[in-house]
Amino acid sequence: MLCLQIAPGMAEAGDYAARIEYAELNHIDHGYDVQAHIDYRLSPTAKEALHKGVPLTWDVTIELRQPGMLWDTIIHNRKLTYSLQFHALLNQYVVQTPFDRSEMFLTLSAAMNFMAAVHDNTPIPAELVAAGKPYLLAVKTQFNRELLPIPLRPVAYLDNRWFLSSAWYTWPIQK
Amino acid sequence: MAHSKIKLPASATIILLFGFVLLSLQLMSSATQESSELGEMYSWLLVINTLGSVILLGLVAFNAYSLVRELKKKEAGSRLTTRMVSLFVLLALAPAAIVFYFSVQFLHQGIDSWFNVEIDRAMDDALELSQSSLNQRMNWHIKQTKQMADQLRDKSEALIAMEVGSLWADSGALEIAVFSNQGRVLASSSVNPSDILPHLPDEQIWLLLRQNKEYFAFDPGDNDEMLVRIIVAIEADQSRFLQVLFPIPVRVTDLADSIEFAFIRYQEMNFLRDSLKTSFSLILLLVLLLSLLAAIWVAFISIRNIVAPVKELVKGTQAVADGDYQQQLPVMNQDDLGFLVESFNQMTRRIARSRDETRAAGLEVENQRAYLETILANLTAGVISFDAAFYIRTANQAAYRILHIPVSHFVGETLPTLATMHKELADVLNAIQSLLEKADDIWEQRIVFLGPNGRQELLCRGTPLFSQHGARTGAVVVFDDVTDLIQAQKNAAWGEVARRLAHEIKNPLTPIQLSAERLQHKLSKELQDGSAEFLQRGTRTIVQQVEAMKRMVDDFSEYARPSKKQVEKINLVDLIQEVMALYLPSGIIFSTAFASDRVLVEADPVSLRQVLHNLIKNAQEATTAPCRIEIKIAKVSRNNTDYVELGIYDNGNGLNAEQLETIFDPYVTSKAKGTGLGLAIVKKIVEEHGGVIWVDTSYNGGAGFLLQLPVFEFGNNK
Numbered sequence: 002m003l004c005l006q007i008a009p010g011m012a013e014a015g016d017y018a019a020r021i022e023y024a025e026l027n028h029i030d031h032g033y034d035v036q037a038h039i040d041y042r043l044s045p046t047a048k049e050a051l052h053k054g055v056p057l058t059w060d061v062t063i064e065l066r067q068p069g070m071l072w073d074t075i076i077h078n079r080k081l082t083y084s085l086q087f088h089a090l091l092n093q094y095v096v097q098t099p100f101d102r103s104e105m106f107l108t109l110s111a112a113m114n115f116m117a118a119v120h121d122n123t124p125i126p127a128e129l130v131a132a133g134k135p136y137l138l139a140v141k142t143q144f145n146r147e148l149l150p151i152p153l154r155p156v157a158y159l160d161n162r163w164f165l166s167s168a169w170y171t172w173p174i175q176k
Numbered sequence: 177m178a179h180s181k182i183k184l185p186a187s188a189t190i191i192l193l194f195g196f197v198l199l200s201l202q203l204m205s206s207a208t209q210e211s212s213e214l215g216e217m218y219s220w221l222l223v224i225n226t227l228g229s230v231i232l233l234g235l236v237a238f239n240a241y242s243l244v245r246e247l248k249k250k251e252a253g254s255r256l257t258t259r260m261v262s263l264f265v266l267l268a269l270a271p272a273a274i275v276f277y278f279s280v281q282f283l284h285q286g287i288d289s290w291f292n293v294e295i296d297r298a299m300d301d302a303l304e305l306s307q308s309s310l311n312q313r314m315n316w317h318i319k320q321t322k323q324m325a326d327q328l329r330d331k332s333e334a335l336i337a338m339e340v341g342s343l344w345a346d347s348g349a350l351e352i353a354v355f356s357n358q359g360r361v362l363a364s365s366s367v368n369p370s371d372i373l374p375h376l377p378d379e380q381i382w383l384l385l386r387q388n389k390e391y392f393a394f395d396p397g398d399n400d401e402m403l404v405r406i407i408v409a410i411e412a413d414q415s416r417f418l419q420v421l422f423p424i425p426v427r428v429t430d431l432a433d434s435i436e437f438a439f440i441r442y443q444e445m446n447f448l449r450d451s452l453k454t455s456f457s458l459i460l461l462l463v464l465l466l467s468l469l470a471a472i473w474v475a476f477i478s479i480r481n482i483v484a485p486v487k488e489l490v491k492g493t494q495a496v497a498d499g500d501y502q503q504q505l506p507v508m509n510q511d512d513l514g515f516l517v518e519s520f521n522q523m524t525r526r527i528a529r530s531r532d533e534t535r536a537a538g539l540e541v542e543n544q545r546a547y548l549e550t551i552l553a554n555l556t557a558g559v560i561s562f563d564a565a566f567y568i569r570t571a572n573q574a575a576y577r578i579l580h581i582p583v584s585h586f587v588g589e590t591l592p593t594l595a596t597m598h599k600e601l602a603d604v605l606n607a608i609q610s611l612l613e614k615a616d617d618i619w620e621q622r623i624v625f626l627g628p629n630g631r632q633e634l635l636c637r638g639t640p641l642f643s644q645h646g647a648r649t650g651a652v653v654v655f656d657d658v659t660d661l662i663q664a665q666k667n668a669a670w671g672e673v674a675r676r677l678a679h680e681i682k683n684p685l686t687p688i689q690l691s692a693e694r695l696q697h698k699l700s701k702e703l704q705d706g707s708a709e710f711l712q713r714g715t716r717t718i719v720q721q722v723e724a725m726k727r728m729v730d731d732f733s734e735y736a737r738p739s740k741k742q743v744e745k746i747n748l749v750d751l752i753q754e755v756m757a758l759y760l761p762s763g764i765i766f767s768t769a770f771a772s773d774r775v776l777v778e779a780d781p782v783s784l785r786q787v788l789h790n791l792i793k794n795a796q797e798a799t800t801a802p803c804r805i806e807i808k809i810a811k812v813s814r815n816n817t818d819y820v821e822l823g824i825y826d827n828g829n830g831l832n833a834e835q836l837e838t839i840f841d842p843y844v845t846s847k848a849k850g851t852g853l854g855l856a857i858v859k860k861i862v863e864e865h866g867g868v869i870w871v872d873t874s875y876n877g878g879a880g881f882l883l884q885l886p887v888f889e890f891g892n893n894k
Contacts, residue, residue, distance in 0.1 A: 053447035054440030089443070090306055090436035091394045103396055111380060151207065151218050152448045152455035158219070 017044040019059070019167040022117075024140045026174060032124035035063050035079075037140050039117050044162035048109075055153070056086040058145040059165070061099075061119055065129065066137040066171070073137060077125045082145075083116045136174040142167045190474050197466045200225050204459060225462045232469035239476040252494070253487030257479055264475045268468060276464050283456050291446055303439045306432045310394065310424070314404050317422045318392055320347060321406040325418045328354065328410050336416075337363035350403065351375060351421040357414055375421060377407060389414060395421075402429045485513040492520055501528035557656040558583075564648050566590055566612055578634070578657045579604075601625065604634060611638055612651050622658070624837070633659045660863075663840070667860065670842045674732030682729040685722045692718040735842065735853050741780035741864065745888055748775040748784075748820060752807060755788040763803070764796060770809040774891030775820050783861045790854045791881060795826035798879060803827070811890045820887040823872065825880040836871055 024037035039061065043051065051057055065077035081099035088095050088105065094112035096104045100122065106112035119140075130136065144165035146157040157163035204225055207218040243261065246254035324343045328336050336354050344352040344365035353364035353374035359382070364374040375395075377385065385391045391407040404422040424432075445452075488505045495503040503524050505517045549572075552559050558575030560583055562568060567590055571583035581598050591612075595605040604625040611619055620637045636655040643649045696715035700708045749770055756766050777784075796803050808823040831839060838844045840859040845852035862869045862883050872880035 050447060052443075054444040055447065088436070089303060089440055090310070090432050092307075093393070095396075105393075105396060106380065107384075107393065115380075147216060147219060150444065150448055150451075152451035154219050155222060155455065155458065156451055 017042045017047065017162060017165055019142050019144075019165060021140050021142070021167055021170040024138055024170070024172060026125075026138055029124055032127045033130065034124050035119070035121045035138070035140075037061075037063070037119040039119060039142050039167065041113050041116060041142075041165070043109075043113075043165070046160070046162040047165060050149075050153070051085065051087050051109075054087065054089065055150060056084050056148070057165075058082060058084045058148045059116070059142045060145055061140070061142045063119075063121060064137075064139040065125055065174075066139055068135055068137060076129050076136075079121055079123065081119065081121060084148075085112055085116065137171045138174050139169050139171040141169045190477070193470055193474075197228065197470050200228060201463050201466065204462070222458075222462075225466060229462060229465045229469060232466065232473055235473045236469055236476070239473065243476075251487075252490035253483045256486060257483045260479045260483070261472075261475060264479070265472055268471055268475075272464055272468055276460060279460055280457050283460070284453050287449060287453055287456075291449060295442070296446075299439050299442050302435045306435045309428065310432060313422075313424065313428075314392060314394070314406075317404050317420070318406055318408075320422075321408055321418065321420045324352070324420065325408045325410045328416075328418060330411070333362050340365045347420065348422075349420045350397075350423050351419075353419045354410065354416055355419070356416055362416065374419065375405075377405075377419065381405075381407070385417065386414075394424075397421075397423075401426070402432075482513075484508065485517055489517060489520055492524070496524055496527065501531055557654050559652065559654050561650060561652045562612065563650045566609065566651070568594075569650065575655075578632075578655065608636060608638070608653055608655075611636070612640075612653065615640055615651075623655075632657055633662055663859075666841065667856075670856070671736035674729075674736030678729050678733045678736075682726060682733075685726055685729070689719055689722040692722070731853055735857055735860065741783060743778050743780055745776050745778055746781050746784070748777050748822070748885075749773055749809065751781060751784060752788060752809075752822075755785060755792065756807075759792055759796070762796065764792070765802060765804045767804070767806045768808070769806070771811055772809070772891035774889065775809055775811075775887060776889040777820060777865075777885050778888050779865050779885065783865070787858050787861050787883075790858045791824050794854055795824065795828060795879065798828035799826055801827065811887065812884065818887050818890060819867070819884040820890060821882060821884050823880060823882050825872070825875055826878040828878040830876070830878050831871060836873070839871060840869070 019042065020040040022038040022040050024035065027034045027036065041059070043057075047057060059082070061081040061083065063077075063079045063081070064075050066073035066075050082097075083099065084097035086095045086097070087093075091105070092107075094106045094109055096106065096112050096115050098104060104112075104115055106115060144163070146154055146163065149157050200221060203217065204221040207221055243254060243258055247258060324347065327343065328339060331339070340352050340354060340363040344367075350368075351364065351366040351374055353376070354362040355374075355376065356362060359376060361374060361376070366374065377391065381391055381393075385407055389409050391405070393405055395403045395405045397403040402424040404424060405419065406422070407417050407419045410416040410418050485505075485508055492503045492505050501524050504521050507514045507517050507521075552570075552572040553574075555572060555574050558572060558578045560568060560571045560575055568583065568587050570587065573584075575583045579601060581594070581601065583594070586594050591605045591609040595602040595609075598605075604623050607621075607623050611621060615638055618637065618639050620635070623634045623636055625632055625634070634655045635658045636653060638651055638653045640648060641650045641652065692715040696712060699711055703711055749772070752768075756768075760766075792805060795805050804827045806823075806825040808821075808825075810821045810823075812819050812821045835844075840855050841852075842856040843852035844856075845854075859869050862885070865885055867883055867885035869881060869883035872882045874880075
């Protein structure tokens with residue numbers, strides 16, 4: 002396993018912002034596997050919307066960056082989209098994974114836990130990472146307001162009960 | 177082209193702007209539809225429209241600010257622009273606000289009408305019905321699964337493997353599987369022979385299974401079908417589990433999905449009710465704002481364009497009011513305002529032409545007036561003009577010279593007012609005033625008065641002035657000092673008398689005298705003593721009287737004869753002192769006040785000496801008390817010529833008014849023995865030397881004479 006740093010912290014301003022609890026970069030056969038754990042939190046408004054049938058979508062972005070003098074160079078970029086929806090008929094929560102798979106859960110916490118464990122099954126190619134150079138692993142989850150129903154969008158941009166995204170969290174990595 | 181605050185091609189800008197506004201609003205309106213592909217752009221369209229509103233608001237605010245500044249500066253056209261913009265805003269805003277208010281009301285009421293308690297309940301009931309139906313099916317499948325588990329209880333794995341197939345066939349399940357609590361599959365049977373491995377439970381199901389010893393739930397199957405997954409323990413120690421997957425009929429699944437979709441949709445709409453109202457209201461507000469602001473901005477531009485010619489007209493009018501008649505305004509359009517501007521230009525051209533003509537005429541009049549003034553000023557006759565109320569309007573230089581008062585300084589005054597200030601001229605001024613008031617036609621009058629230079633005689637001619645309508649507009653008085661002329665006439669007459677006397681009287685005198693002497697010579701011897709003495713007395717008397725007559729005639733001859741002057745430069749002071757020395761033995765007390773010791777005049781010394789003799793002798797004879805004579809010499813300037821003014825004052829009885837009038841006439845004397853030619857000869861000599869003599873009427877201590885002679889050189893003051 003390469004060097005990894007766990008640095009939990011607050012996401013974007015707001016009481017219900019998601020938090021990146023940790024991220025890992027594991028060496029596997031042909032590259033590196035990213036694993037992270039995100040603590041999603043839903044405001045009462047978001048929960049109500051979910052139970053009223055509004056699907057909630059987060060985009061988890063994973064980047065591997067090479068630090069530069071003025072800006073970092075992104076050498077690997079992945080976006081994983083998770084969607085959470087309530088199935089009223091079955092009284093279950095459905096999570097649409099980035100891998101075109103639906104998972105049903107009896108409880109909301111079970112569904113959130115499932116989403117929290119991010120596991121990208123597409124490894125970072127080993128040749129992208131050179132030995133002896135410093136890298137940054139950056140992870141964030143972005144609540145996608147644009148997939149909310151149209152009347153809800155302006156409010157979602159202004160109401161902090163809809164500020165469910167996290168900020169960027171970066172971890173220095175030395176191969 | 178007038179300069180507007182926004183310097184853009186107005187028509188193109190306006191069309192583009194409205195096109196953009198309409199497009200943006202249409203896109204946003206379309207984006208609000210859930211089915212529209214523009215939904216993804218909704219937020220961007222919202223931002224763009226908001227930004228557009230802000231920009232338009234800025235433009236309107238900038239124009240309003242500019243207008244306020246113009247108003248404060250009181251620039252031309254700003255008030256009209258303000259009125260028109262205010263009117264437009266009022267007319268546009270009032271109906272728009274009303275429409276907006278009622279639209280929002282209708283919108284809110286319309287959205288509220290979508291939802292009511294009955295529909296809520298119906299939707300809940302439909303969902304509950306679907307759930308009951310599914311639960312009922314699940315309960316039946318649970319019971320069925322438990323029965324199958326009972327059949328497999330306490331059987332060996334081999335036997336279980338054999339019975340699973342028959343159980344699957346009897347149950348109608350999609351898949352039956354038996355696995356250990358470690359997850360090892362002991363037996364399975366599936367409707368799909370290709371499924372080698374059964375659908376084993378995931379970690380979450382295992383967790384629930386260990387907690388509850390059984391698990392049953394609906395699972396999403398492949399191809400959007402729905403399954404019922406039921407897992408029960410076969411043995412009480414939970415060493416083996418039986419999992420059965422039952423299919424839900426497609427029809428049931430479709431119906432349930434349909435109900436759930438409708439329920440979810442309804443719930444979502446219900447949840448979004450307030451957001452929907454806000455969203456629609458926001459869009460409506462944006463539409464209103466964009467439309468209104470764009471209209472107001474366009475109104476600013478249009479009104480500025482409309483007012484531009486008016487503004488130019490106002491500026492032009494102000495320029496004309498300030499006297500700039502060269503103002504020409506650009507004609508921007510061939511409309512009514514253009515016609516007005518063209519008329520204005522025509523008017524200013526005409527005014528400029530009229531002004532030039534008037535100026536030329538005024539110049540001509542001014543030249544004429546100056547010419548007349550020059551003529552009047554150089555006239556020897558005094559001219560005074562009066563208005564209808566007899567106030568002095570003009571007076572020339574000659575009037576001052578004749579009257580010795582600056583009449584031109586009293587323009588706007590009347591002659592009586594002038595008389596009160598110059599009492600020495602009161603008689604003549606009041607006389608002229610009286611003639612002016614009485615006369616209805618041209619009048620002529622000789623007026624005699626005692627001026628500062630002695631007796632003066634004016635020949636006055638007055639002409640009343642009338643307007644074309646016959647109203648009296650004033651009068652003009654022309655007067656000339658004819659004193660010298662009259663005196664010259666008199667002198668000429670007296671000269672003629674003297675010449676005749678010399679000719680007619682002097683000639684017989686000699687024979688008379690000779691005859692008397694001859695009588696005396698011849699008869700004195702023949703007559704007796706008494707008669708001879710009588711004869712001698714008679715002849716002596718005749719001879720004496722003849723001699724007296726001869727002297728008188730000689731004096732007249734002397735007076736009438738043109739003088740034979742031998743002019744030379746003499747010092748008047750020396751001459752006076754010589755003459756004074758001659759009279760000192762006679763007891764005359766002289767006092768002198770000479771401004772200079774050297775006063776050179778070009779004159780005949782003999783004549784001047786005679787003048788002095790005559791004046792001093794005259795003073796001596798007019799004084800009974802010890803005679804005191806004061807002689808003064810001063811320098812005066814008159815008509816750009818320097819004169820020496822010689823004053824001789826005695827302490828005698830002085831002169832009365834009657835004497836003053838004839839003092840310089842021949843044969844005028846108050847003395848018993850005088851011929852009355854002394855002062856006449858003095859005056860004659862003085863005038864022959866280019867001088868004047870008059871009685872100083874301001875002197876009251878006796879008689880005073882002032883004579884002025886042209887001076888050649890007047891030495892420095894003592």
